[in-house]
Amino acid sequence: METLNHKLNTYFETWMGPRDKRVRGMLLLDNYLPTFALTVMYLLVVWLGPKYMKHRQPYSCRALMVLYNLGVTYLSFYMCYELAITVWRGGYNFLCQNTYSAPDVDKKVISVLWWYYFSKLIEFIDTFFFILRKNNHQITFLHVYHHASMLNIWWFVMNWIPCGHSYFGASLNSFVHVVMYSYYGLAAIPALRPYLWWKKYITQLQLIQFCLTMLQTALAVVWPCGFPMRWLYFQISYMLSFTVLFSNFYIQTYKKRNDSRKKEHQNGSSASVNGHANGTASLEHAAPRKIRMD
Numbered sequence: 068m069e070t071l072n073h074k075l076n077t078y079f080e081t082w083m084g085p086r087d088k089r090v091r092g093m094l095l096l097d098n099y100l101p102t103f104a105l106t107v108m109y110l111l112v113v114w115l116g117p118k119y120m121k122h123r124q125p126y127s128c129r130a131l132m133v134l135y136n137l138g139v140t141y142l143s144f145y146m147c148y149e150l151a152i153t154v155w156r157g158g159y160n161f162l163c164q165n166t167y168s169a170p171d172v173d174k175k176v177i178s179v180l181w182w183y184y185f186s187k188l189i190e191f192i193d194t195f196f197f198i199l200r201k202n203n204h205q206i207t208f209l210h211v212y213h214h215a216s217m218l219n220i221w222w223f224v225m226n227w228i229p230c231g232h233s234y235f236g237a238s239l240n241s242f243v244h245v246v247m248y249s250y251y252g253l254a255a256i257p258a259l260r261p262y263l264w265w266k267k268y269i270t271q272l273q274l275i276q277f278c279l280t281m282l283q284t285a286l287a288v289v290w291p292c293g294f295p296m297r298w299l300y301f302q303i304s305y306m307l308s309f310t311v312l313f314s315n316f317y318i319q320t321y322k323k324r325n326d327s328r329k330k331e332h333q334n335g336s337s338a339s340v341n342g343h344a345n346g347t348a349s350l351e352h353a354a355p356r357k358i359r360m361d
Contacts, residue, residue: 136252163292
């Protein structure tokens with residue numbers, strides 16, 4: 068195992084240059100194999116979990132979901148707040164910030180971004196809840212692609228660019244997760260669901276996040292400061308893939324559904340009979356659950 072780890076580390080450093088020594092000894096960062104193995108285990112659960120649950124009753128998981136979602140909300144708020152305060156007080160340049168500035172500022176940013184990396188492992192639990200509740204329609208390509216890729220990408224980010232310009236996407240994503248996970252934590256309490264109106268806007272907020280991240284990354288390309296250019300190009304292409312996939316999700320989930328409702332209404336499906344409701348369930352309640360993305 069040590070030989071394989073050494074070969075992988077040597078290969079990565081030959082390809083991308085020396086790793087940042089400031090992250091040595093941090094949990095899961097010294098070698099890539101643990102992150103890769105955890106991702107493989109996640110994908111196996113995604114594949115085998117629905118098969119295991121096929122002939123079993125779904126679990127409610129309501130109490131666990133409330134605790135989990137509110138816990139991730141708190142962690143996301145902590146990361147967003149600490150990154151924003153640290154880079155503001157530390158004088159980070161918004162246009163472009165290299166990975167070496169004031170040592171104490173960089174150390175704090177690295178510490179918070181490690182939690183961001185680790186949070187991507189915690190968020191695998193999203194999928195496990197889908198499986199246990201037999202909401203298999205929510206385990207989409209976008210959902211699995213997002214969860215599996217983020218953990219691995221951030222292992223590389225933490226080993227080569229663990230501070231500097233890397234802070235922006237993480238802080239913005241943490242803010243979005245405060246909104247999203249707080250919604251799902253509250254939505255797990257049935258009595259509160261009628262008062263939760265902002266689910267549709269979560270996807271809009273995510274799309275804004277991707278566009279802002281691409282824009283801010285492009286600024287570092289136009290006004291370079293020594294931050295590795297290849298990482299900037301990769302960030303733009305990765306955010307572009309999310310923009311395309313989330314846009315498609317938004318259109319399929321909201322736009323086409325609204326068009327379908329209008330057509331049903333025009334065809335008289337919501338007409339009343341003898342002054343009373345026609346007895347059919349409303350389309351809002353009859354529609355399948357919306358896919359939860361993050």
